[in-house]
Amino acid sequence: MFRELKSLALEVIQAILPISLAIIVINHFVIQMPTAVLVQFIFGAFMVMGGMILFLFGVRIGILPMGQAIGAELPQRRSIPYIIAIAFLVGFSITVAEPDVLVLSDQVDTVTGGEVPHFLLVAVIGIGVGFFMAVAIIRIIFGFPIAYLLAAGYAIIIVLSLFTPEQFVPVAFDAGGVTTGPVAVPVILSLGTGFSSVLAERSTIGEGFGLIGLASIGPVIGVMLLGVILY
Amino acid sequence: MTGINPFEGFGGTILTVLLSVIPIAVFFIVFQLAYLKLPFAYISRIFVGVGLALVGIAIFLQGVKGGFFPAGTEIGEALGNIESKWLLIPFGLLMGFLATFGEPAVRVLSDQVEKASAGSIKKSLVLYGISIGVALFVGLAMARVVYGIPLNYIIIPGYILAIILVFFSDKTVIAIAFDGGGVATGPMAVTFLLSVAVGIAASIEGRDPVADGFGLIALIALAPILFLMIIGLFLKVKLKK
Numbered sequence: 515m516f517r518e519l520k521s522l523a524l525e526v527i528q529a530i531l532p533i534s535l536a537i538i539v540i541n542h543f544v545i546q547m548p549t550a551v552l553v554q555f556i557f558g559a560f561m562v563m564g565g566m567i568l569f570l571f572g573v574r575i576g577i578l579p580m581g582q583a584i585g586a587e588l589p590q591r592r593s594i595p596y597i598i599a600i601a602f603l604v605g606f607s608i609t610v611a612e613p614d615v616l617v618l619s620d621q622v623d624t625v626t627g628g629e630v631p632h633f634l635l636v637a638v639i640g641i642g643v644g645f646f647m648a649v650a651i652i653r654i655i656f657g658f659p660i661a662y663l664l665a666a667g668y669a670i671i672i673v674l675s676l677f678t679p680e681q682f683v684p685v686a687f688d689a690g691g692v693t694t695g696p697v698a699v700p701v702i703l704s705l706g707t708g709f710s711s712v713l714a715e716r717s718t719i720g721e722g723f724g725l726i727g728l729a730s731i732g733p734v735i736g737v738m739l740l741g742v743i744l745y
Numbered sequence: 746m747t748g749i750n751p752f753e754g755f756g757g758t759i760l761t762v763l764l765s766v767i768p769i770a771v772f773f774i775v776f777q778l779a780y781l782k783l784p785f786a787y788i789s790r791i792f793v794g795v796g797l798a799l800v801g802i803a804i805f806l807q808g809v810k811g812g813f814f815p816a817g818t819e820i821g822e823a824l825g826n827i828e829s830k831w832l833l834i835p836f837g838l839l840m841g842f843l844a845t846f847g848e849p850a851v852r853v854l855s856d857q858v859e860k861a862s863a864g865s866i867k868k869s870l871v872l873y874g875i876s877i878g879v880a881l882f883v884g885l886a887m888a889r890v891v892y893g894i895p896l897n898y899i900i901i902p903g904y905i906l907a908i909i910l911v912f913f914s915d916k917t918v919i920a921i922a923f924d925g926g927g928v929a930t931g932p933m934a935v936t937f938l939l940s941v942a943v944g945i946a947a948s949i950e951g952r953d954p955v956a957d958g959f960g961l962i963a964l965i966a967l968a969p970i971l972f973l974m975i976i977g978l979f980l981k982v983k984l985k986k
Contacts, residue, residue, distance in 0.1 A: 529852065533843035533933075537816055545823035551815050558812010561804050566849050568801025573853055576794015577766075579787075580773050587780055600772075607768030614935065660919055661911045668908050672901060684896060684956060687963030691930030696802050697765045699850040699928050703857055722861060726854075727923020730966065 519571060526566045534559040569696070577697075578704045585708025594655065598648045605647030605729060608701060610640040614692040618685070630744065638740050639689055642732025647702075650728040654710050660724045667731040674738040682741030689733035694726050702726050755807050762803045766795065805849065806932055813937040821944020833887040833945065841883025841965075844938050845876040850928040858921055866921070871973070875925045878972025882964045883938060889960065890946055896960040903967045910974040918977030925969030934965050 537555065541547050547555070584604075588597050609615060619635045646667075653663055675683055694702070707722035773791075777783060824833060845851055851872060859868040885899060911919055939961060946957040 525852070529847045533840075533847050536839065536843055537813075537820070540820060541816075545820060547816060547819045551819055555812045555816040558808040558810075558816075561808030561812065562847070563808075565801045565803070565805030565808055566847075568797050569805055569849055570801070570852060572794045572796065572798025572801055574794070576791050576796070577798050578857075580769070580791050580795065583781055583783065583791075584769075584772055584776055587776055590780070604769065604772060608765070611765045611768050660916055660923075661914070664919065664923060665908045665911050668904050668911075672904050672908075675897075675901065684959035684963060687900060687966070688959050691927070691962045691966040692935060694850075694927040694930070695765065696805075696850050696931055697762065697798075699931075700798075700853050701769050703854065703924070707857065707861055721920075723858070723917070723924050724920030725924070726927035727920065727925075727970070730923070730927045 518574075519567070522570050523567050526563050526570065530559060530563045530566065573700045577700045581701045581704025582708030582711075585705040585710075586712045588651075588709055589655075589712045594652075597651055597655070601651040602644040602648040604644075604701075604705065605732075606640040606644035608698050609643040609693050609733075610636055612693055612695045612698060614695050615639055618689055618692050630740065635737070635740070638736040639693060639733040642689075642734075642736030643693055643729045644732070646728045646732035647725065650706070650725045651709065653728075654706070654713065654721050657721075660728075663728065664724075664731075667728070667735070671731065671734050671738070674735065674742065678738040678741045679745040682738060682745075686734050686737035686741065689737045690730040693733050694730060699726060702729060752807065753811060755803075758807050758810070759803045762799050762806065766799055770795065802849070806936075809932050809936045813933070814940045817937045817940035818944045821941040822948050823944075824941075825945040825948025830891045830949070833891055834884050837887030838880045838884040840938060840941060842876050842880035844883075844933040845879040845929055845965075846872070848929065848931040848933045850931045851875050851925075854921075854924055854928045862917075866917075870976075871921065871925070874973050874976050875929055875969040878925075878968040879929050879934070879965050881972065882968035883961070886942065886957075886961045886964045887945075889964075890942065890949065890952055890957050893951065896956075896963065900960075900963055900967065903964075903971060907967070907970050907974070910971065910978070914974045914977050915981065918974060922970050922973035922977070925973050926966045929969050930962055930966050935962060938965070 534556075538552075541552060588600060591597065615636055618639075619630075619632045623630070623632075649663065652658070653660060675686075678686065702725050703723075706725040710721040713721075777788065824836065827833075855868040855871040855875075858866050858871050888894065889896070889899065914922070942957060942961045943954045946952040946954040
């Protein structure tokens with residue numbers, strides 16, 4: 515455990531040191547930030563490193579085994595409606611709880627002048643993710659090629675973007691990105707790999723991945739539809 | 746920005762992080778009680794891990810918010826006023842790469858890909874692939890802000906290209922590429938890169954900081970999808986030879 519922490523610490527320093535040094539170099543040669551901002555930045559860089567070490571360690575020993583246990587348990591029930599319902603619920607609840615989604619709903623307020631109620635937007639994004647999580651799980655069960663699903667999803671987005679009110683388009687694209695936050699990513703990943711590892715004839719690699727990508731489509735379509743229906 | 750208080754709003758950060766894990770923890774507890782019945786030692790290790798991950802990500806987010814965000818805003822506003830605006834493009838390339846390189850979820854995905862593929866897809870390939878892809882697109886986003894190119898002119902052809910690439914790519918590559926699109930838009934991008942971009946857009950006349958900010962995230966989400974599939978095709982052609 516100690517050795518694992520040490521190698522993680524090295525990795526994190528290697529990840530965060532370059533950007534921190536770049537900012538300090540830019541500060542030195544190009545612009546001069548107020549000293550308070552610089553001090554706060556250096557302090558923040560240390561917090562980022564310490565936090566990331568704890569996070570990656572906790573993901574490894576806690577979040578990934580948890581998601582894999584749930585994912586591996588799902589097919590044991592041998593009931594497809596049950597599996598679909600759980601996949602939808604996990605996708606929905608993890609999105610509704612995502613802090614970035616709340617930030618996004620504030621941005622939508624500025625675009626629409628507060629005409630779209632918060633709960634409606636959050637619900638639409640949650641249903642979008644839940645729906646595509648369910649679709650992704652069905653895909654793994656039946657071995658349906660991911661290419662068709664993604665191509666269809668993206669084609670729908672392109673077509674919808676032609677009919678969506680202009681101010682909704684960038685928000686919709688954003689919605690896809692923000693919903694998969696740092697806590698949701700390891701959960702969804704491990705659910706997928708856990709689930710497909712139990713289905714013997716499927717190789718984990720290739721079948722277990724793609725859930726995050728599919729989950730990102732739902733909110734884009736959801737927000738675009740919201741724009742089409744409301745305006 | 747007067748006093749130095751890197752812990753401002755830390756309570757809120759902890760609360761939002763806690764909220765985001767509650768749903769899945771509830772599922773796990775229900776599953777554990779109903780079916781899994783895993784040994785207590787295993788369960789307690791998992792809960793210690795989840796706890797550590799939560800504390801860690803809260804500290805991480807606070808560091809980004811309290812340290813990187815104000816610095817990004819300062820840098821953005823200063824760079825928006827420079828004489829030769831084209832310099833913003835190489836700056837975008839550099840920052841796009843470095844920020845993604847430090848993104849926690851990108852590390853988690855790269856790690857999992859190496860593990861699931863039993864080492865046949867190297868962690869560094871995914872990590873550098875996503876980071877370089879984002880670098881190119883943040884550079885593109887800077888060009889967009891400097892020259893006032895509408896977002897649709899880049900996004901729509903990008904999505905069409907993604908659909909075309911999907912039909913020529915290996916299914917494993919497709920899945921990883923689209924997952925890469927999801928993980929690249931983490932806190933480093935959404936908080937730090939966005940603050941730089943908004944700072945720049947705010948100091949260039951005729952640019953709308955909100956609209957240009959939105960565009961950045963959409964471009965970052967698209968970058969790994971295109972770039973990883975292109976790398977995949979390139980490697981496939983090379984392997985065949």
